[in-house]
Amino acid sequence: xxxxxxxxxxxxxxxxxxxxxxxxxxxxxxxxxxxxxxxxxxxxxxxxxxxxxxxxxxxxxxxxxxxxxxxxxxxxxxxxxxxxxxxxxxxxxxxxxxxxxxxxxxxxxxxxxxxxxxxxxxxxxxxxxxxxxxxxxxxxxxxxxxxxxxxxxxxxxxxxxxxxxxxxxxxxxxxxxxxxxxxxxxxxxxxxxxxxxxxxxxxxxxxxxxxxxxxxxxxxxxxxxxxxxxxxxxxxxxxxxxxxxxxxxxxxxxxxxxxxxxxxxxxxxxxxxxxxxxxxxxxxxxxxxxxxxxxxxxxxxxxxxxxxxxxxxxxxxxxxxxxxxxxxxxxxxxxxxxxxxxxxxxxxxxxxxxxxxxxxxxxxxxxxxxxxxxxxxxx
Numbered sequence: 001x002x003x004x005x006x007x008x009x010x011x012x013x014x015x016x017x018x019x020x021x022x023x024x025x026x027x028x029x030x031x032x033x034x035x036x037x038x039x040x041x042x043x044x045x046x047x048x049x050x051x052x053x054x055x056x057x058x059x060x061x062x063x064x065x066x067x068x069x070x071x072x073x074x075x076x077x078x079x080x081x082x083x084x085x086x087x088x089x090x091x092x093x094x095x096x097x098x099x100x101x102x103x104x105x106x107x108x109x110x111x112x113x114x115x116x117x118x119x120x121x122x123x124x125x126x127x128x129x130x131x132x133x134x135x136x137x138x139x140x141x142x143x144x145x146x147x148x149x150x151x152x153x154x155x156x157x158x159x160x161x162x163x164x165x166x167x168x169x170x171x172x173x174x175x176x177x178x179x180x181x182x183x184x185x186x187x188x189x190x191x192x193x194x195x196x197x198x199x200x201x202x203x204x205x206x207x208x209x210x211x212x213x214x215x216x217x218x219x220x221x222x223x224x225x226x227x228x229x230x231x232x233x234x235x236x237x238x239x240x241x242x243x244x245x246x247x248x249x250x251x252x253x254x255x256x257x258x259x260x261x262x263x264x265x266x267x268x269x270x271x272x273x274x275x276x277x278x279x280x281x282x283x284x285x286x287x288x289x290x291x292x293x294x295x296x297x298x299x300x301x302x303x304x305x306x307x308x309x310x311x312x313x314x315x316x317x318x319x320x321x322x323x324x325x326x327x328x329x330x331x332x333x334x335x336x337x338x339x340x341x342x343x344x345x346x347x348x349x350x351x352x353x354x355x356x357x358x359x360x361x362x363x364x365x366x367x368x369x370x371x372x373x374x375x376x377x378x379x
Contacts (some may be wrong), residue, residue: 006331006364007246007283008319008372010301011049013179015073017133017222019290020301022139026373028112030073030084031303035059037073037103038294041113045301045319045359055113057084058103065090066101072222072288076156077108078143078189084117085145087132095176100126100134100147102190126184127152129154130176133288137225138188139234139260143186148221149196150181154231159339163306165173178202179219181238183261197261202240206272207251209242215273217242223290226252228324229296237264237273237300237329239287245258247310248285254328276304283318284308285311286335291322294371298322300331 011018015031022028029040029048030185036059040052060067082105090097101122122146123134134147181200187193202208202218209217222239235254240249246322250273258265276284282305289302300322303315310369323330 002046003287003330003332004321004324004364004367005220005335006320006368006370007335008046008365009283009316010046010319010372011317013049014313014315015317016303016312017288017303017315018303019072019074020292021075021077022292022294023077027110027372027375028075029317030075030319032071032073033172034070035068038085039075041111041289044374046369047373050285054199057105057113057117058119060119062089064093065097066099067091069095069098071098074135074290075112076136076189077112078136080108080110081189082095082106082110082112082115083120083136083189085134085150087134096130096131097248098132099128100131104190119167120190123184123186123190125195127196129196131182133222134226135223136189139225139255142260142352143189144183145186145192146181146183146199146223146225146284148223149182150175151178151180151201152198168349177215177217181220181223181236185191185261194261195237197263199263199266200238200268203268204251204270206249206275209247210328219243222250223253224290225232226291226298226322226329228329229293229298230324232282233324233328235293235328237289239289240272243285244289244311246284246305248274248287249273250287250331252329269328273329273333274300275332275334280334282308283304283316283335284310285315286318297371298324298329299368299372304335316332319368321368 017032019030027045038056042048042052068091069089071087073084076083084103087098102120103117104120105117127137130150131147136145184192184195185194202222223236226237252269252273253266256267284305286304289300300320305314
């Protein structure tokens with residue numbers, strides 16, 4: 001399959017955890033700012049930094065359990081209203097106090113940047129558990145919420161048959177070394193209709209960051225719903241390994257049918273969806289991506305750094321096409337031009353990479369820029 005893995009950098013400043021919504025010909029970008037929820041709105045995603053109207057829709061009051069470290073806000077139109085889901089912490093307790101919160105906005109038929117927003121609190125019925133990166137989507141006629149959380153006691157979940165007392169709340173484990181993915185069914189955008197079911201834990205070596213001092217971080221976070229244009233493939237893309245490292249990457253969980261609350265309904269890919277090339281010119285640490293369909297093509301928007309040592313700094317928004325094969329979504333497995341000189345067959349190998357992956361000639365970048373350019377003809 002011929003695939004163009006051109007990566008288009010769409011911001012020059014740090015815009016970590018980018019989430020993009022397309023509504024009536026306008027792109028709406030949210031990202032982690034830390035102390036507020038801000039939306040950028042523009043008819044061009046390719047030039048959104050220079051062309052956007054910028055709106056701060058929420059700044060939390062000081063001294064509450066949700067006043068600090070606002071992370072990964074997402075804008076969704078659900079049941080006729082705009083909502084934003086985001087994580088926030090209590091400044092007196094730091095990271096361990098991160099929980100998911102919801103804002104309610106104007107009717108979904110209106111521009112989300114023009115109406116009033118209000119704080120709706122936590123999702124009713126969600127465990128009192130460290131939780132970040134929540135996202136919401138419809139599947140099989142139901143509304144579901146998936147998030148990254150620290151393990152519940154015993155590694156079980158409230159819907160597990162291993163739990164002898166399913167009506168009792170699970171004990172929450174305080175550990176920042178493991179992050180797992182949990183799913184809940186919602187009966188309303190702010191209310192859970194089920195307990196939290198564990199559907200993914202770090203199991204592959206590429207999902208784990210080893211610090212070299214005996215400390216291992218097994219991380220699954222940043223879940224995002226992903227579906228092929230023809231609906232033949234549906235599932236979740238998620239980010240894994242340490243977000244502060246160049247090893248940060250994305251993997252996939254395919255929904256294979258059945259009850260979405262059953263872990264057996266999700267099948268994890270054996271390889272990453274996209275990661276940085278070990279010896280490359282960047283970008284590095286591609287992760288926490290969102291996905292949107294533009295003119296029949298699926299595009300990922302994720303953050304990545306220019307240097308392998310940037311850590312949490314300079315996580316700029318990038319865009320890249322997503323292709324679909326019989327095996328599911330495909331993003332070339334890696335980003336960045338491999339600059340390591342291979343031994344034997346080096347010239348042939350580099351030519352094949354250029355032909356098959358569309359790197360280096362600028363044509364792919366211009367094509368992607370055109371796709372994500374101004375949508376002025378829309379109303």
